[in-house]
Amino acid sequence: MSRIxxxxxxxxxxxxxxxxxxxxxxxxxxxxxxxxxxGCDTSNCGACTVHLDGTSVKSCNVLxxxxxxxxxxxxxxxxxxxxxxxxxxxxxxxxxxQCGYCTPGMIMQACDVLKNNPDPSEQEIREGLEGNLxxxxxxxxxxxxxxQAAGELSSQAVSS
Amino acid sequence: xxxxxDRTDTTAPELEIGKARRRKEDQRLITGRTRWTDNIQLPxxxxxxxxxxxxxxxxxxxxxxxxAKAAPGVIDVVTGEDIKDxxxxxxxxxxxxxxxxxxxxxxxxxxxxxxxxxxxxxxxARSAAAARDAAELVDVDYDELPAVLDLKEAAAxxxxxxxxxxxxxxxxxxxxxxxxxxxxxxxxxxxxAREDGVVIExxxxxxRLIPAFMEPRSVVVDPTGEQMVVWSATQIPHILRFLIAxxxxxxxxxxxxxxPDVGGGFGGKLQTTPEEFATIAVARxxxxxCKYTETRSxxxxxxxxxxxxxxxxxxxxEKDGTVTGLKVELLADMGAYIxxxxxxxxxxxxxxxxxxxxxxxxxxxxxxxxxxxxxxxAYRGAGRPEATFGIERMMDELAAELGRDPLExxxxxxxxxxxxxxxxxxxxxxxxxxxxxxxxxAKELFGYDELRAEQKRRRESNDPVQLGIGVSTxxxxxxxxxxxxxxxxxxxxxxxxHASIRMLATGKVEVVTGVSPHGQGxxxxxSQIVADRLxxxxxxxxxxxxxxxxxxxxxxxxxSRSLVVGAEAVVRAAxxxxxxxxxxxxxxxxxxxxxxxxxxxxxGVKGTDKGIGIAEIALATFAAHNLPDGAEPSIDADATxxxxxxxxxxxxxxxxxxxxxxxGATTMRKYVCVDDIxxxxxxxxxxxxxxxxxxxxxxxxxWEGAEYDEQGTLVTGSFVDYTLPTAADTISFVxxxxxxxxxxxxxxxxxxxxxxxxxxxxxxxxxxxxxxxxLGVDDIVMPCTPERVWKAIQAGHPVSHEGERDAAPHFxxxxxxxxxxxxxxxxxxxxxxx
Ligand code: FES
Ligand code: FES
Numbered sequence: 001m002s003r004i005x006x007x008x009x010x011x012x013x014x015x016x017x018x019x020x021x022x023x024x025x026x027x028x029x030x031x032x033x034x035x036x037x038x039g040c041d042t043s044n045c046g047a048c049t050v051h052l053d054g055t056s057v058k059s060c061n062v063l064x065x066x067x068x069x070x071x072x073x074x075x076x077x078x079x080x081x082x083x084x085x086x087x088x089x090x091x092x093x094x095x096x097x098q099c100g101y102c103t104p105g106m107i108m109q110a111c112d113v114l115k116n117n118p119d120p121s122e123q124e125i126r127e128g129l130e131g132n133l134x135x136x137x138x139x140x141x142x143x144x145x146x147x148q149a150a151g152e153l154s155s156q157a158v159s160s
Numbered sequence: 161x162x163x164x165x166d167r168t169d170t171t172a173p174e175l176e177i178g179k180a181r182r183r184k185e186d187q188r189l190i191t192g193r194t195r196w197t198d199n200i201q202l203p204x205x206x207x208x209x210x211x212x213x214x215x216x217x218x219x220x221x222x223x224x225x226x227x228a229k230a231a232p233g234v235i236d237v238v239t240g241e242d243i244k245d246x247x248x249x250x251x252x253x254x255x256x257x258x259x260x261x262x263x264x265x266x267x268x269x270x271x272x273x274x275x276x277x278x279x280x281x282x283x284x285a286r287s288a289a290a291a292r293d294a295a296e297l298v299d300v301d302y303d304e305l306p307a308v309l310d311l312k313e314a315a316a317x318x319x320x321x322x323x324x325x326x327x328x329x330x331x332x333x334x335x336x337x338x339x340x341x342x343x344x345x346x347x348x349x350x351x352x353a354r355e356d357g358v359v360i361e362x363x364x365x366x367x368r369l370i371p372a373f374m375e376p377r378s379v380v381v382d383p384t385g386e387q388m389v390v391w392s393a394t395q396i397p398h399i400l401r402f403l404i405a406x407x408x409x410x411x412x413x414x415x416x417x418x419x420p421d422v423g424g425g426f427g428g429k430l431q432t433t434p435e436e437f438a439t440i441a442v443a444r445x446x447x448x449x450c451k452y453t454e455t456r457s458x459x460x461x462x463x464x465x466x467x468x469x470x471x472x473x474x475x476x477x478e479k480d481g482t483v484t485g486l487k488v489e490l491l492a493d494m495g496a497y498i499x500x501x502x503x504x505x506x507x508x509x510x511x512x513x514x515x516x517x518x519x520x521x522x523x524x525x526x527x528x529x530x531x532x533x534x535x536x537x538a539y540r541g542a543g544r545p546e547a548t549f550g551i552e553r554m555m556d557e558l559a560a561e562l563g564r565d566p567l568e569x570x571x572x573x574x575x576x577x578x579x580x581x582x583x584x585x586x587x588x589x590x591x592x593x594x595x596x597x598x599x600x601x602a603k604e605l606f607g608y609d610e611l612r613a614e615q616k617r618r619r620e621s622n623d624p625v626q627l628g629i630g631v632s633t634x635x636x637x638x639x640x641x642x643x644x645x646x647x648x649x650x651x652x653x654x655x656x657x658h659a660s661i662r663m664l665a666t667g668k669v670e671v672v673t674g675v676s677p678h679g680q681g682x683x684x685x686x687s688q689i690v691a692d693r694l695x696x697x698x699x700x701x702x703x704x705x706x707x708x709x710x711x712x713x714x715x716x717x718x719x720s721r722s723l724v725v726g727a728e729a730v731v732r733a734a735x736x737x738x739x740x741x742x743x744x745x746x747x748x749x750x751x752x753x754x755x756x757x758x759x760x761x762x763x764g765v766k767g768t769d770k771g772i773g774i775a776e777i778a779l780a781t782f783a784a785h786n787l788p789d790g791a792e793p794s795i796d797a798d799a800t801x802x803x804x805x806x807x808x809x810x811x812x813x814x815x816x817x818x819x820x821x822x823x824g825a826t827t828m829r830k831y832v833c834v835d836d837i838x839x840x841x842x843x844x845x846x847x848x849x850x851x852x853x854x855x856x857x858x859x860x861x862x863w864e865g866a867e868y869d870e871q872g873t874l875v876t877g878s879f880v881d882y883t884l885p886t887a888a889d890t891i892s893f894v895x896x897x898x899x900x901x902x903x904x905x906x907x908x909x910x911x912x913x914x915x916x917x918x919x920x921x922x923x924x925x926x927x928x929x930x931x932x933x934x935l936g937v938d939d940i941v942m943p944c945t946p947e948r949v950w951k952a953i954q955a956g957h958p959v960s961h962e963g964e965r966d967a968a969p970h971f972x973x974x975x976x977x978x979x980x981x982x983x984x985x986x987x988x989x990x991x992x993x994x
Contacts, residue, residue, distance in 0.1 A: 018289075025289075028199075033192070034192070034194065034198075034199035035191070035193065035194060036192065037194075037198075037375070037423075038198075038376070039374050039375070039376065039456065040456035040878070040879045041455045041456045041457055041878065042456065042457075042878045042879050042880050044878070044880060045374065045456070045879055047374060074192060075190075075192035076191065076192040076193075078191075079191060084190070088190045088191065091186070091190050092182055092183070092186040092187070092190055093182060095182070095183065095844045095845065095847070095848050097186060097189055097190065098424070098679035098680070098681070098848055098849075098852060099373075099374065099375065099421075099422065099423045099678055099679030100185070100186070100188075100189030100190070100194065100421070100423070101196070101373075101374040101375040101423030103190060104192050107190065122892065125887070126886075126887040126888045126890070127887075127888045129886070129887040129888075130886045130887060130888040131886075132886075132887070133879070133884050133886060134374065134887075135372055135373055135374045135424050135426070135852070135856075135884065136374070136424055136848075136852045137848060137851060137852050138851035138852045138853075138854055138855035138856075138890060138893070138916075139855065139886075139887040139890050140847075140851040140890075140892050140893055141847070141848060142887065143887060144892075
């Protein structure tokens, strides 16, 4: 067992974990962050995407011990003070989710895409989301949502 | 109590139906506040892992569980032998013929496995990780048996999937228009066309697909209460409850099934699974709550697969393009077992191969066959995509044979809008539709004539990147289904749906629906419907579903039935609430019922400004202080609706594909669809259903296919090899609608859940074939990978193109490795290099 301390959604947790424990299992089973989900066993689907120190990672592809001393943000920590993140809002507005299973990972990845490229083209959005599978939406409205969020985030940046 | 209507002069409130309401479901889903089955934790809960057969066909000779039992954290290891009397069975609910050959499908195999991935033992441990570790330690001895994997070989009965059954042929099902009295003799029509008309004969392959819902299946069983509670990632909680009771010897009243948040299904969760039954058996044996969640690899291997047919089609026509007959001969792979509606899926195509056309003679033959592969059952569209693919490919082939425009040939044969209702050669009565209108709109949005002109230019200039235009004018039958028809087809259940409406004292409304959504947005759409019907605010309606305790009656969600059957039950329950409330309104207003009219949530006394709102009646009913003598104090109501007919949405889909003739690479340039799905409740939800459906159908055409090796091992057993499309593979679509309201339900709605998938596959393949037809290609097997497209081009015998050339010069050996852009500077290649 290894002892790790991880800040998850702003709260510090110290736990004993088996060295082989994946970050996604630590988040779901130990910390109770069941908003982050598992969709595959080959790191293809992106359903488990979270932010590690502000950058998106597939949490099934990271060991919990690697997160020791770092900060993790999950879908549950994205809204601030009861205000939805612009990407969350845009997903709702644009009907970018159906069953919602891919949604946490998709939103976390979309945030990352926009952080790296605040004004992406449609193709850049599509390529930025390539590691996240959705079986319901056909991606059409997800792309729209990311475009809408990009507009919202850049107007926030201008006004602040 | 206010009885003065102060709203008589206000204009009617804006209707909810037709509004692009943002979904009620989203708030939880976008913030991670979800209840997936795998999220459920119960005190003392144990975790299961399955030991699965690596062999496609084998006898189990010994199972040694000692080492696994001794592993840390392991509570028990259970074999099929241990639970053989209590594990129930995976039932087939639709034997398509009385003599269907149906192998017994045990949840945990006892003596023999008939496909790779079958469960042979269950490990129970304190954690999922411990259970999985110990599963590796279970030592199973197998005697391998010969396996039959190829569908055509299986049909020849040389190797048997189940030796004890003596044959692989499960059932033969036929519909003949001459015998049924719905049309002429197809063989006569074909014989005549051989003399003086046109005969098109093709064999198409419907590859095996995997539904690949994003949430892996999961089941939690709590046997500790008087009523056993089963949470499952299922589309069919009610059917599951029934089959648990029917096959496990547990009284139905002792079983509660809950489908919490369910992450997609697409038919893949329209099943009662071995994993569910095994988990129930183990939980009951140990008296402890148990959870099993599959890995993705297990899901791809042992969740049921879809499609998998050979289609032999013969179409006869007169020289002027008028179709005179269609004969269909299907071989359908059922896999190792006949799953819940497995045999019935290809048979659903019987009424759909004739599609939107007025064929005078028709015959449908379907032979279902057993093999040693994963069992096959419903996948989005179920039987109708196969049929639509077959006929829409054939109509293109006919047009090509005649050298005519494929839309024109279709129009010559389709049912004209003034001919509805129309009884088809397969005996179905289509209630409404307007194929001309949908096609005209689609052509315009697509820029059909311009793209045809561009195609011509590119052909003439021998552009290495050719443009193809694919057409699919589809209809489908959905909204399963009139119970009487299901009875005639030997289906094991009815097709009705149930709803209850509870009028709460505070004016809020609870709507209980028997259908069970897994992403479709029923909570939002049903709220819109009830808001309009009862005149209550959208926000005041709560929709409850997916739990047999709150929703005791229902037949769940599949076959695009929720809206056309399930919501019709809701409408009827709402109308009963109004009828009941009217009696109380008359009493409270001291008026005659005949003088009341109900509008916008209020009973008004005609010709006066007196009135009372339905919420006030709900409160008065709750108090029950002042109700008519002898009245029962309730305005709640139930309704069960059994449809008279299916629902027949239709549409015209147009697809432009660019094909690089040197590499075989294909690029989708444009996709336009105009669907007629009757009245639209929520355009946003409809668009979403269409987009998602399109991509699943396009994926069949271009990317997906479940492949086995010669040993019967699924080689596309993970998301590395089973290639779902990503955002980068797909494009944005142009979607629109025409509306001819359905006449078979109150709201005029038609199903939409499967439409996109049904229509899009042939549109894409037709486009690719259209692009390379001048190179001698008239079919490409799906998925149309660059390799297959390239090979088809290589194998093609280039036909002379308007007399100008015999071969495309870019296949000229003198000019190898041409730059795709070179040699055609004046031709646009926009989109070809993306
Ligand atoms: S669960 Fe992490 S990528 Fe699929
Ligand atoms: S919304 Fe269902 S998988 Fe994306």
